[in-house]
Amino acid sequence: MSASTNPKAVNLRKFRKQYQSEKIKLRRFLTKIENERPRGLDKLTPSLEKQVWEEVDCLTCANCCKTMSPTFTNADLKRISAHMGMSVDAFKEKWLFFDKKDKDWMNVTQPCQFLDKKSNMCSIYEVRPADCAGFPHLSKKKAVDYMHVHKQNIQYCPATLKMVEKMKAASGDIFK
Known part of the structure; x- marks a missing residue:
């Protein structure tokens, strides 16, 4: 992370509300990726992941440690x-x-x-x-094989939610 980057503190209440309002659309989108297996996804996910970490500060959240078990x-x-x-x-x-x-x-x-x-x-x-x-397994070599993990993690992890939103916003680039 560069010195000029200031990730934002996570507001868990806002995150939960956002997840509740978007969960059906986001899960459908992840299912679409699983089923259609778009070609450009593996090239796109590393740059999206970098953007996510520029925006999310895990130490202000720790929701994974609070709500999940490794x-x-x-x-x-x-x-x-x-x-x-x-x-x-x-x-x-x-x-x-x-x-x-x-x-x-x-x-x-x-x-x-x-x-x-x-x-x-x-x-x-x-x-x-x-x-x-x-965790949260945002950028793997075969990203499409981790969509089931993202479906689970979007309810716990603001970084995963942000990643899926970014994939959805870029879906025109990956579903050609």
């Missing part, structure tokens, strides 16, 4: 438990539960136990789960 991979469990000076089993017992349906290790509590609620910063940022490090 999934913890085995590598995450080893790295984080070692960082905390605990065994993997002790870490799991203290902080996680096993979701039998999805077969994932997830946080027991929400907001995330590692979120500092005053600063909206992660206390284990250096070793955070890969799921957190990649």
